Structure formats: C-alpha cells, structure tokens
Amino acid sequence: MPVKDAPVSGVWAEFGRQLRHCRRRAGLTQHQLGLRLGYHHSLVSKWESGKRELPAGLVRRLEAELGAGGELSAIAAGAHGSPTGWPGGSPWDTASLFLPVPGGRQPDLIGPLTVDDWPAGLSTQGPRCPLHERVDCAVPGLGDTRALLAEMQRAAEDRLPVATDPETVHGLAGLLSAQARLSVGAPPTAALASSVERVLRSVVAWAEAVHLTGSFPTVQLRLAADYAQVAGRLRMERGQSAIAMAWFCHGLRWAQSADDDVARGILPTDLSTLARLDGDPTAALGYAQGIAAVDSGRGWIMTLTHAYQARAYAALGDGAETRRQVALARRRHAALTARDAAEAPWLCGVDGMTRVESTAGGALRDLAAATGDRATAREAARATAGALALLPPRLPLAELLLTVRLADCHACDGDPDAALAIIGPAIEGAIRARQMTISRELRGLEMRLAGRWGELRAVRGFRDRLRSLDT
The missing domain is CATH 1.10.220 (Annexin V; domain 1)
Structure with missing residues (x-):
C-alpha cells in the first residue's frame, strides 16, 4: 500500500509520540533510524509528528528495529478499527496473499540440486538477503542447504511451521543466486524453470505456514518475490507470456505486502518488457511510469523508470520523448549515490552503465526502425557498441x-x-x-x-x- 500524507489525527499523533519515545529509548537520532530503514530523516520526522499514515509492513520494521514489543502495532491497528481496515486490503488477508499460483499452491518435491557453481555468499547481482537486506551474507554449503530444504519440505508436508532460521533463508537466497546465474549463462530450459518454480512453491507454502501461526511472513514473501521474478523471466524468455505475467504479478503483490521496495522497483521493468514484447507499447509505458511511484527520490528507481520509458516511447514512435528519456536515464545513472549502491549495486558502476547503454541502444534502434532516420540508427549503434565493450565475459x-x-x-x-x-x-x-x-x-x-x-x-x-x- 502506498504511504500517504495524512492530516494529524488522534491515532497517528499518538503513534508518532510513541515512535519518538521508542526511538529515544533505543538511543537513535531520526537520521540514524532513517539510515537503518532506508528512509530520509525528514520522513521519520513526519512519522513522529503524525503526518504520515504508515503501511503495516513499515510498522513491523519499526517494531523490530526499535524492539517496541508490539507497542507501535497496537496503536497503528486502531487507525482503521482493525488490521483488516487498511485501504486496498490487509496484508494479513490470506485470500489476497495466497492466491493460487502456477502449478498449484502445494509445494512439489524440491528434487536434487545440481548446481555446479555454488556461491559462498550472496553477490551484488542479487538477490539481497531478505532477512538482513544486505548482499554480503554468507551462504551455507550445498550439502547443508540440501538438508535444510529437505527439513523445510518435510515440515510443509506435515503442515508444521518452520522457524525463520537465518541459515535456511541464506540457503534459499544462495540457491536463487545460483539459479539466476544459470538463467543468464545458458538457454532458458524447461528443467531450470521447473527447478525455480518448485522451490518457489515451497517458499510460498512456508510463508503460509508462518502466516497461520499469527506472524506476518515478511522474510518468506520477500524470498517469494525474488523467486517469482526469476521464474517470470525464465517463462518470458521461453515465450510463455501468460505464466510469466502471473509470476510477475504474484511477485509484485508479495513485495508490496512485505514492504520490499527493491523488488517493487524491479518487477515493473519486467512487466514493461513483457508488454512491449507482446506488442502493447501503451501498457509498457504505463508499467515503466509506475516504477517512479515506488519512490521518486531514489536515483536507481528514476534511472529505471526513464530507461524503460525510453523503450516504450520508441515503440510508440515518439522521437522527442524517447531521446529525452534516454538523456534522463543517463543523467540519473551518473548521479547515483551510496544509498543507491546499497539498494541496487547491479545498477551502479560499469554493470549499471552497461544496462543503461543497452537500453538506450534498444530504444534508439526501435526509433530508427520506425522512422527510417539514419542518424538515430548511428546513435543506437554507438550506445549498443558501448554496452558490448563494457559487458563482462560471464554473460x-x-x-x-x-x-x-x-x-x-x-x-x-x-x-x-x-x-x-x-x-x-x-x-x-x-x-x-x-x-x-x-x-x-x-x-x-x-x-x-x-x-x-x-x-x-x-x-x-x-x-x-x-x-x-x-x-
């Protein structure tokens, strides 16, 4: 649910006063709390003055960060009478969180893990650890991960809850990292897509089991959103647009419920690409513009929205807007900050420049093809050749x-x-x-x-x- 400005009300004013008390008790300044959560200190000030209505996911993050012991959640729940009164549907609503997924809701057997290049830790290429929101967490060995997943599978079959153990979370994130590398290094096989989706269904079952205990499965839903993105991309590359769209939409809903702004920023890029490949540039433009709604103050978010708008405008034949969006994407990328690097390291430095120039080349080529303008074609060739020159050999x-x-x-x-x-x-x-x-x-x-x-x-x-x- 988007965060929105709200008039000072009794409930949110009381929430703000309690938040200030909890923050001071934890020995943090507004600036320090904002850094820990990834928000600007001015927003923390608005929360404490009661001028912002917070989504349930953010309230839970504040609870965990400040050790509030339910004090903040109890006040926030009264804003609309109960947790189910959140506008747009409660993130605690099982019906909306656990809609049927491709292949059914019950997990399949995990099956053998045949990953040759098992990571020792998570990488800057993603995914981030959904528990610690970092990319430097260690990953248990392949044998240990097999044992952890087998235990999770047995618990799911017996409908028993599984604790949010860091080793299990890191193993699942490491497995996804390995599967994602396979997806960009070799043709998208049915076996790889099936492997990703089997684990994804098990993660969703895990999230549902946690939910049934009365706890919100934030970590599990973040994992599910990351897995859904890879599953959707594999299906898209195999030409299976309907299943790809289903995974992307499930992933976006899980990311929204779990307050995962990184996944919320990335998944619309896939939806935009899918719409463009399906011959619907208007829908592609809508998804690209929607990226900015996550947070227009984040440089990496704005880099993506401009880059994907460029592709959509080119497909629509709008030359002026295509060039404007390409220029804005390049400008935003050049101005990325340390915060952007922490949230989206894959879009920073040489890797990010490769992505931006590749997208610019695609947009300008599409425009040249539509208009027959040779100068635009030469611009496209320069951008594409630049991206090729920067591309690492592993892709x-x-x-x-x-x-x-x-x-x-x-x-x-x-x-x-x-x-x-x-x-x-x-x-x-x-x-x-x-x-x-x-x-x-x-x-x-x-x-x-x-x-x-x-x-x-x-x-x-x-x-x-x-x-x-x-x-």
Whole structure:
C-alpha cells in the first residue's frame, strides 16, 4: 500500500509520540533510524509528528528495529478499527496473499540440486538477503542447504511451521543466486524453470505456514518475490507470456505486502518488457511510469523508470520523448549515490552503465526502425557498441543479444554489409539460444535486410542459413 500524507489525527499523533519515545529509548537520532530503514530523516520526522499514515509492513520494521514489543502495532491497528481496515486490503488477508499460483499452491518435491557453481555468499547481482537486506551474507554449503530444504519440505508436508532460521533463508537466497546465474549463462530450459518454480512453491507454502501461526511472513514473501521474478523471466524468455505475467504479478503483490521496495522497483521493468514484447507499447509505458511511484527520490528507481520509458516511447514512435528519456536515464545513472549502491549495486558502476547503454541502444534502434532516420540508427549503434565493450565475459546470452542488435543498427543505417559481417559469426549461437528477446532481435534484423536488400546474394545466404539452423 502506498504511504500517504495524512492530516494529524488522534491515532497517528499518538503513534508518532510513541515512535519518538521508542526511538529515544533505543538511543537513535531520526537520521540514524532513517539510515537503518532506508528512509530520509525528514520522513521519520513526519512519522513522529503524525503526518504520515504508515503501511503495516513499515510498522513491523519499526517494531523490530526499535524492539517496541508490539507497542507501535497496537496503536497503528486502531487507525482503521482493525488490521483488516487498511485501504486496498490487509496484508494479513490470506485470500489476497495466497492466491493460487502456477502449478498449484502445494509445494512439489524440491528434487536434487545440481548446481555446479555454488556461491559462498550472496553477490551484488542479487538477490539481497531478505532477512538482513544486505548482499554480503554468507551462504551455507550445498550439502547443508540440501538438508535444510529437505527439513523445510518435510515440515510443509506435515503442515508444521518452520522457524525463520537465518541459515535456511541464506540457503534459499544462495540457491536463487545460483539459479539466476544459470538463467543468464545458458538457454532458458524447461528443467531450470521447473527447478525455480518448485522451490518457489515451497517458499510460498512456508510463508503460509508462518502466516497461520499469527506472524506476518515478511522474510518468506520477500524470498517469494525474488523467486517469482526469476521464474517470470525464465517463462518470458521461453515465450510463455501468460505464466510469466502471473509470476510477475504474484511477485509484485508479495513485495508490496512485505514492504520490499527493491523488488517493487524491479518487477515493473519486467512487466514493461513483457508488454512491449507482446506488442502493447501503451501498457509498457504505463508499467515503466509506475516504477517512479515506488519512490521518486531514489536515483536507481528514476534511472529505471526513464530507461524503460525510453523503450516504450520508441515503440510508440515518439522521437522527442524517447531521446529525452534516454538523456534522463543517463543523467540519473551518473548521479547515483551510496544509498543507491546499497539498494541496487547491479545498477551502479560499469554493470549499471552497461544496462543503461543497452537500453538506450534498444530504444534508439526501435526509433530508427520506425522512422527510417539514419542518424538515430548511428546513435543506437554507438550506445549498443558501448554496452558490448563494457559487458563482462560471464554473460554470453547478453553478448548475443547485443551483437544481433548492433547488426540491426547498421541495417537501419542502410549498411547491409556491416550488418552481415557482424551477425555472421553469431547466427548459430543466436538461434540455439532459444531465448525470446534474442529471437525478436533476430527476426527484426532479418525483416529489415530482406525488406530492402532481399535480392542480394549475401542476404539470401543469411536467410537460408537461418532457416537451416532453425529446425
């Protein structure tokens, strides 16, 4: 539920007074409390003056941080008569939290974990630890994680609650990190998608079991939101848009209920991409604009909203707005702060610049394809080549996608020879990837080459090679 300004009322004024008392008792300043929670101290001041109505998830975080022992929750619950009176539905409502998920609500067997590159700890590429909200937590070994998951599975089958043990949480986050690396390093197989979804259903069952004890499953829902994002992306890359949309929407609801602003900022980017791939740029623009609603004061949030708006405006053929959004995304990225680096390290530094330039290249290429403007095509080629130059070697699928896009930029610029020279060595890899985004790039390139230079022998050879490989 979005946090909103509220007039000073008896309930929220009392909440603010108790919050101030708890903060001082804990020996914290407003600035220190804000840093711990990831909010500006001016917001803490508004909370304490009763001018902000807080969502249930944030109240629980304050409780935990200040050791308030239920003092704050008891006051907040009276704001609307009961916890179920929160506008938009209570996060404690089982019906809204645990709607049926793809594959059913009951967990499947975890199955064997065959992960070659098991992490010793979480990485900056995500996910963050849902318990400690950091990326430097240690991960138990693969054998220990197997044992922890088996114990969690047995408890779920017997409908017994499982404690929120840090080792289990770290094992699940580490497993997702390993699965996410597999998803960007190799074609999105049905086996990998099934593996991610099996664990996800078990996490959801764990969250439901915790919920039935009367506790709110914040950590479990944050884990579920992160797993849902990876599951959705795997389904999207396999061309299964309906299941991908279901996972993204479930993940967004879980992130909202668990007060996970990082997941709330990332998941709409996937929804925007999915809408654009489905040929609905208007919906893609709506999702991209919605990213800013999470918190327009966060630099990484605004970098993402501008980058994805650029892609949507390009698909709509709006050149001026596309260029404006590209410029804003670059400007926001250049001004990211330490707070942005803590919340979204994957969007900072070289990795972040690669993402921004890749998105800019895609937007400008789409615009050039729609308008036939060769200068825009050259801008797109520069951005895409820049992203390729920055790309680390561990991302072969991203390299394939950018290579196909670079070839397409040259086709849009009226240079079929350069396009064919670039795509030639990458054709087989692009076909074998069986990835939706790469396939779309390849089809666009083929369409432009065949549309203008279909009679050239080299173009005919390119199309014959595509057909021979795509069997």
